[in-house]
Amino acid sequence: MAQVELSRVSKQFGATRVVHDVDLRIEDNEFIVLVGPSGCGKSTVLRMIAGLESVTSGEIRIGGRPVNQVAPKDRDVAMVFQNYALYPHMSVYENMAFSLKMAREPREEIERKVREAAEILELTPYLDRRPAALSGGQRQRVAMGRAIVRCPSVFLFDEPLSNLDAQLRTQMRMELKKLHLRMSTTTIYVTHDQIEAMTLADRIVILRDGQIQQVGTPVEVFEQPVNRFVAGFIGNPPINILPAVVSGSGADAVLAMGGLRLPIHPPPDCLDCRQVLAGIRPDAIEIGSRLSGLRKEWQVEATVVLAEILGGHSLLEFTAGGNTMIAEVEGRLTARPGERLTLGFDLDRLLLFDTESGLTLR
């Protein structure tokens, strides 16, 4: 049980600065997900917290104690690695018992803890097996078992699910969430998969080029991204971003995107903006019966490019006024390419970004 605090933490490899002045406070029992494209420094941040990388400048505190100079084993953290990092010559039992053995715990105590963890993770039948004789999902569970036997105050996960196939990943994701609810230990989880981030996190930290872009709950970062990067990174299918012009002001303001002219309420930041980037979430575009909830002026004629049915919902690629966009709509949409239909934009959820800085105009 511990808070983790990073204050102005930077990391430099030679002349390359990979983490810039990261400030982050992770509460006790919180599930934090660090997410970002590859090379954004998220794994480096995690490894610095674990003590596997030194900190170039700044300070890391775990449970209020500065740990910059503390050896990894004394930080009371446990880590699960992407490729599991199980000891291939040891059985599942020995893998899970290794850290306790190193800590010179009594044999009976080790046995009890390992069996308990194996019970939680449904690994009891496999305790005598070597990792090579286990499936990917089982190995992943052993890696987690190795972490939980120590009852650490912080769990660190470094892309733990990315070596699993899609189905297993979904299943393990849920198990992980349940495990966290059960253990309630501070957890820091690194992934590049924004779905994992959205589903697991209490709060998401979005990193880019070693800098924190935004910290917030999944809904916050989805609905109120601070910039174009966050808006584009979070959400699947990705947000539609189109160059647009805002003209007029107050109640007369109009957003012009290609041939479309849509009345909007521009945000205060956009009092005299003209060139902007407009961001429209695919799920903020409606068709059919759901059009009734939208203003008449936000409805437009569109031409279908392609419709894909994904079981309960469909993806629709369309052009309207010379703009190509993607919509995510309820139900099974059987529209042929070239067909015309009416759809509507929920512009209450419109996001406007500065063309230069990419910052959200609020």
Added chain:
Amino acid sequence: MRNHDRIKAFFTLLPSIVLLAVFVYGFIGNTFWISLTDWGGVAALAEEPVRNYAGFANYAELFAGFLGGSFRQDLVNAVFYSVSLLAGAIGIGLVLAILLDNKPCGEALFRTVFLYPMALSFIVTGTIWRWMLAPQGGVNILPTYAGGQPLRFRWLSSTDTVLQFDWQNLLEIVCFLLAAILIVWGFWLLREQPRKAAIRLLLPGVVLGGGTWLWGDLLPRALFMEEMHGLNLATLGIILATVWQYSGYTMALYLAGFTGISQDLRDAAMLDGAGATAYYRHIALPMVRPITISAVIILSHISLKMFDLIFAMTGPDNGATGHPALNMYLTTFRANEFARGAAIAIVLFLIAATFIIPYLISSYRQRRGGR
């Protein structure tokens, strides 16, 4: 189609099968046959040499005969030599590999430096070390650079012997050694598998050792007379040279193994609380076990057929530093005792087989188990 492929495969392999059968297994068989005859002596090189079947007389002579003393000392030399080479080269190689594995500066340079002796032939190594170990040069005068007295040790011509034992008591000694191995092994496993260690190792070890101690006199004598053998100190120079030559090689083997262990595994071990010692003891060394086994096999067969280095360092006729392989050459081609030479060759072959066959069996089992 499948049959057709098999026939093709058979005919493709046929030449090598025939060559192997004749030149390897056929010749081993022939050597064994010769060792069972009395081919040798003055008429050994006659056009039609006399070769009578003599059973295992040559072997009996080697191990328990009046004239086999020099061979027995050579065998003892070979045992000490193999054990020291294995311990020295693997120990030093391992230490060097661990040091280099921690990426000191100049790692690449040291790697080359340590591996370099491997590139030399034994004749060159032997000549260099003969000079360095000369009584009044090289190693012996090293202390004078630090203001000390020069060493007086005669590395290659010492006549001292330590760890002496009587060949008569060979069976007793073997029993004691076996008992010691069982007991040490038993203690080693005691923490991990107490039952197995106690029943399968410690108990038999204690019984064997105690039995030999109490009733060892009842064991048959291995020889009808007293005959002292031991570790001739003159062989130390040769051991030193071989260890020097092969430490870099085992270092390279281990270093390759250590480098192959993923960084994640190291990190995991570090987080699990394993310091450097624990990492190598519990993670790295068990993981490179196949390398240790290969090193043991390679080094033991090198030490068993050691010939050129000894020839270059002390010449063929220095009894104190003899070796069965050298003895085989001298017996066969100098003394023309072909049958006895063949018997020595077969003894060496069997000793080498005791090292290699367990390895082959275990790797075969692993392959079948892996399926």
